[in-house]
Amino acid sequence: QQQFAESGGGLVQPGGSLRLSCLASGDISSDLIGWYRQVPGIRREEVARVGGRAFTWYEESVKGRFAISRDFAKRTVYLQMNNLKPEDTAVYYCSRIGFAEWGQGTQVTVSS
Numbered sequence: 001q002q003q004f005a006e007s008g009g010g011l012v013q014p015g016g017s018l019r020l021s022c023l024a025s026g027d028i029s030s031d032l033i034g035w036y037r038q039v040p041g042i043r044r045e046e047v048a049r050v051g052g053r054a055f056t057w058y059e060e061s062v063k064g065r066f067a068i069s070r071d072f073a074k075r076t077v078y079l080q081m082n083n084l085k086p087e088d089t090a091v092y093y094c095s096r097i098g099f100a101e102w103g104q105g106t107q108v109t110v111s112s
Contacts, residue, residue: 001101002024002025002026002028002031002095002096002099002101003024003025003101003103004022004023004024004025004093004094004095004101004102004103005022005023005103005104006020006021006022006023006092006093006094006103006104006105006106007020007021007023007106008020008021008106009091009092009106009107009108009109010107010108010109011109011111012084012108012109012110013110013111013112014084014085014086014110014111014112015083015084016084016110017080017081017082017083017084018081018084018108019078019079019080019081020035020078020079020081020092020106020108021076021077021078022035022076022077022078022079022094022103023074023075023076024075024076024077025075026075027072027075028070028072028075028076028077029072031051031096032049032050032051032052032055032096032097032098033049033050033051033070033077033094033095033096033097034046034047034048034049034050034094034095034096034097035047035048035049035068035077035079035092035093035094036092036093036094036095037088037090037091037092037093037108038090038091038093038105039089039090039091044093045059046059046097047059047061047062047066047079047092048062048066048068048079049068049097050068050069050070050077051097056068061087062081062088065081065082065083065084066079066080066081066082067079067080067082068080077094079092079094081108084108084110085110086110086111087110088108088110089108089109089110089111090107090108091105091106091107091108092105092106092107092108093105
């Protein structure tokens with residue numbers, strides 16, 4: 001079992017950038033881990049995942065703007081978010097794919 005702690009959210013203007021961090025309680029080198037986001041009243045959606053040697057996947061609306069990466073030594077998965085849009089506003093979570101190992105999440109608000 002893994003536990004995750006998300007951080008790095010905040011308020012940013014449209015076009016701005018943020019880097020989210022997802023700290024795992026244990027080794028992540030063998031895990032497929034995803035970043036998800038949720039807006040109140042709407043189903044949580046996956047936006048990116050990373051695993052294996054260098055496998056990555058992105059939801060269509062974030063392709064070319066978001067980049068997922070990981071640091072095994074720090075047990076951390078990052079989500080670099082560039083050219084942010086108001087529709088990216090949500091609480092962001094991370095978890096192993098297929099598990100609901102949600103942390104407290106980190107709020108991202110994109111607004112002018």
